[in-house]
Amino acid sequence: MTQAAADTAIGQPNAVAMAFFFVFISITLGITFWAAKRTRTTEQFYAAGRTISAGQNGFALAGDYMSAASFLGIAGLVSTTGFDGLIYSTGWLVGWPVVLFLIAEPLRNLGRYTFADVVAMRMRQTPVRIAAALGTLATVTLYLIAQMVGAGGLIRLMFGFSYEHAIILVGIVMIGYVLFGGMIATTWVQIVKAVLLMSGALLLALLVLLRFHLSPAALFAAAAERYGAGVLAPGKLVSNPLDAVSLGMALMFGTAGLPHILMRFYTVPDARAARTSVFIATGLIGLFYLLTFILGFGAMVLIGPDAIRAVDKGGNMAAPLLAELLGGTPFLGFIAAVAFATILAVVAGLTLSGAAALSHDLWVSVVRKGHADAGEQLRVARIATLALGIVAVGLGITFKGQNVAFMVSLAFAIAASANFPALLLAIFWRRYTTAGAVTSMATGTIATLALIYLSPTIQVDILGQGTAWFPLKNPALVTIPLSFLAGILVSLLAPEPAAAAEFTRLERQTHLGSPAE
């Protein structure tokens, strides 16, 4: 990429970034080596032997959730649009209370490795497992494409590697973590990344505020003085209120359906630890999004929207540029390495949850009908990890240069419309049936994919059509109620007495946990 703003080291190989990056890789590979010796059973591979503490899981949840998109993307959005970018900061957080209130504890008490364990619990295994695995794989694949394409672009921009090299490097390191270290290594990579990301963001925000007498209001006032008071109020982004509500619903209920987040609740010893870990994660993520207010407006005032767009049209380089301005090349190097670590950690979590759907839900439960011995289960889990890692690299290279920003919100829409309704109804509705669950998950996945194809996101932004058949950019407003409705109607039309009878035992386990563990 040619440099429009010549006075930045972004895009050139940066010795400090390389050094920080190698330190991060060495530490995480060391952790993986240590974890590999503790990964002998499926319970250790998928759930870290249920030995992760509430505090550790809180950091790991935050690490799994805060992608480079939130760090670089939101800071960039705020720096170029002002207040409108903040609408995302709040939206990305409000899913967490929902996860805590409705899902975390019952999930921990009812399931073992995947959220499909809970949906399929009192139903016929084969159809439910297949539907849930498809919902999981759809969510994971879309999320992975967005992360891999983002990774390739970012690393090229920051380190000067070629796009393909960057993708292959991310793929190899990430496969190494998951394949050998399973959930134990993945958890610790998330924790290290969360600590790095939080300290990088805190330090950067502090350096910004030092220029404004430590007063955020003075920073906002400086932005208003230079770019108009309009940057402190809603602007053009929310031109259609229904669009904002629909995206809000996807973010709010999608978090409670993200397979890699849900899987983390199986790594703690009990429901109480699951509960505490969400509280800690919500605090960390909330603090981080509050910091994006400072980082975004800081970049707007100190660097300027035009200079930011000159380096990267999407504004993604706002935070790195800010780091360079305030802390020189070494701090830029640190932030670049943090962004890389962030991507690595998120793709590792995604790959592990996708591998669990392939091996635990599809192979062990559907193909082998639950009759696979422990050695076979672990072997298949590792093969699935390797396969999914290679697919991720392939997808990253295939989608090079495509506009994939919408894929994260699409992944949230599928998680919210396919996974969340089925999970919630399975936990608390006695009369939910196999046919109801399958219909609900299939409706959620298919309707979301179809409506996004017919929406302005694909038709106007990507295919360049003048209009779109479906008016909303994100379909969650329609697809979440549709999925609930389909599940409830089908369950009422064809009752399944066996599934209802099992609910009483399930009710006990929802609160008391599984007696056998």
Next chain:
Amino acid sequence: MPGPDSRLRDLDRARWRMALTLTGATVLLYFGFIALVAFGRSLLAIQLIPGLSLGILLGALVIVASWILTWIYVRWANAVYDPQVRALESDR
């Protein structure tokens, strides 16, 4: 003394009541904010002190309030729900 089954049912009801109330509060909080963003632009543009617009303040408050809601739930669950679960556990 009511039997374990009816106590389990009471506990189940109490947890869902709490969970749904707090979920409703989160939904109201966030979509109330979104409604203001969509329909109350001039209101949110008011600067309480120079630089701090009502919009930015409310946006930050949505984040802080979400965290407080999770804190309320954790407090309730640790103080009320867990002891009842332990009581049921001892009957099994």
